[in-house]
Amino acid sequence: MLQRRGRTLGFALGTVGAAALTAGLCSAAFAEWKPQKPIEFVVMAGKGGGADKAVRFMQSIIAKEKLAPVPVIPVNKPGGSGAEALVYMKGKKGDDHTIMFTLNSFYTTPLRQPALGVDITEFTPVMRMAEDTFCLWVNTDKKDINSVDDFVKAAKAAGKKWIMAGTGKASEDNLLTDYLNTTYGLDMKYVPYKGGGKVAKELAGNNANSTVNNPSEQEPFYKTGDAKNKTKPLACFTPEPIYDGVPTFKDLGKDFVYFMQRSVVGAPGMSAEAAAYYQDLFTKVFNSKDWQNYRTKKKLQGEALSGDKLMAYWKHENEVHEGMLKEMGAIK
């Protein structure tokens, strides 16, 4: 394909060739735009966390399949539940070479900290790569807790002494804990830790009573049918069951489903050509065998969404989160 733009004939031929080649994949009008320098891929979390691992995995897919003519460089901006990353992206207005990988802190952090002046509708939607799932977990030593009912009974009896470990304050885990407290009339104490891996370990080591961890984070200590499991799921916050014999909260009569988005976002005011390029790039990543395997293995759900559909999804989720945060008293 076109490597470097020639001045005359080469340019014309190249454009035609490139357009012909990519016509089937994306809108031919945008095919001309290509990144001119390395792409900065901002991560809203620290090195080694779930989001960071996913970004480095996508980076390796792009490099392996030679999907981009320039390198993709992950940059970690972990401060303040994504505040640092969001402010950084805001400052990159109009930049065609900066993209970001987001979580739900994409909604909650600007909602909780209006002083940041971040309006997420200004960001350029690129592609939703997956939605991560959540389940309620307890330690396998708790032989008498095998269902949500048992869990509610035990947690009620323990009152404030029941420790729910999660990642960060006013995070996804905190929202879910709050949901459980309100719905079942519990008084569990939420203790924030750094990262889902740490949370999983606290539960496995009996330093916490329960978690609402992502399966991908908790699975080092759980495998269906393994006698050596240290932790076990009681129910999941998904529309469809993840594990055989483990119900969803929907099955239990609660109309509640919760996901964490894992989406790629472009800098605000990115040119339409660049946005189209990244949408095409991440469609290829999404469809790659490696990413599909990763999705299965990590129990990820949610189809690919891009452009206006992704923006509509953000607006909806933003409203949902605003409601949840108001209910838990984190915002007015």
Add this chain to the structure above:
Amino acid sequence: MFEILGLLVQGFGVALQPFNLMLIILGCGVGLFIGAMPGLGSVNGVAILLPLTFLVPPDGAIIFLAAIYYGAMYGGAVSSILLGIPGASTAVATTFDGRPLAKQGLADKALTTAALASFVGGTISVILFTFFAPPLAHVALTFGAPEEFSLMMLAFATFVGLGGDDIAKTIFSICIGLVLAAVGLDIMSGAPRLIFGDLPGFMHGINFLVLAIGIYGIGEMLWTVEENARAGGKSMLSEANMTWERTKKNVSEFTGTWKITSLSSVLGYFVGILPAAGATPGSLMAYGIAKQMVKNPEKFGKGAIEGVAAPEAANNAASTGSMLPMLTLGIPGSPTTAILLGGMVIWGLEPGPRLFSSNPDFVWGLIASLYAANVFALILNVLLIPAFIWVLKLPFTILAPIILTLCLVGGYAPTQDMHDLWLMLVFGIVGYLLRKLDYPVAPAVLAIVLGPLAEPSLRQSLLISGGDPMIFFNRPYSGPIMVVALILLFMPAFFMAYRLIRGGRPGNATSGV
């Protein structure tokens, strides 16, 4: 026992395949370079090279990355000793005595000691790893927030209680470090703290490297400029030679530290196993304890080889130790192992309690490769010592701009924010003035490294217990650690009280310490 040896032999079969052996040597070389360059460090090195590793099979990939991690631990000592700039937090304690040795023209001695101690630490810890992985994984699992905080208290206590210097000044320095560590967004609630009105540069907190490079790198430079002016522009950064005779003497002096080196190795290994602690607290504690064990602790900080051997043995041992929770629990023991863990997922492995049985070739190949990596890192490091020393022979007027450039790059790299460079220059000047006034600066650096580890564990513990501090005392692991920490912390006060009661001459009382 025999089963383990059989598996290990099988592991060597993997590690010593020509291709994997080549990866080990290459990895050690790359690691040595990355570790020696201030601001790069093993975390960044491993993160940058991670995407390259899908070109080789998983066992080759982890062997390569582990060799980099290992080589970087050896290399970290090089810039600490030669330039006085710790390239990574794990090498901070090595500057305390390594740098003075280099200034006395004994850089070769410091470098040889560091290389040999790293080798001993690395080897002892791999042996421990080989035979005691599963039971120790269980201990690591039960380690919760209270235990972590007690351990951090112990690390602080080894510095205050064994300080011996002016204790009031040591505590003052620790407090300054703790305040700097608190800057930035609160780890628990996300609320900004101490950000000077609204300076965005403080949002991400003050990186340890900004303080350490400021105080040691820039501060050291100012110090040398002053000396240079006094010496009429003739002084050099340091002088050293490496001859056969000197090397023999260095090695024999190192063997005299065997007690401290082996104790530090074991200590470093155990601290490394504990999730989230990593190699830094281990090396700092080893330094503190070594100071307690030697006959003449006043030499510490002025160029004692025990002060180089202890932290270097401990940080290499800890880097092996931190692989244990990574492999057995799927929890990183240090920031670098967090990246390695991500790599293992990319290669299609499932780190966790099942890894040992599902992928024995991978696990034992990695363990065997650590034995080999130790040998090659040692050989490479020793062969390169003459080259390192040659750098020191450059005149100060050439070396100074190079060091300053390295300092600036090193300070910029972690956060990529100009704000940090200005901050680093301020720390350099303040650090220089503090040293003029005889304030120890090492405790401040210790505090900024350990503060962010200690604070969340303290708050988590108190949240769990509902504010009751007894949680630190009535748990089986936390209790004894906390008691030892408190005894160490208040030891100087006890001695002072003892002296007052006896009314004896202060000079005599210290001989008992």
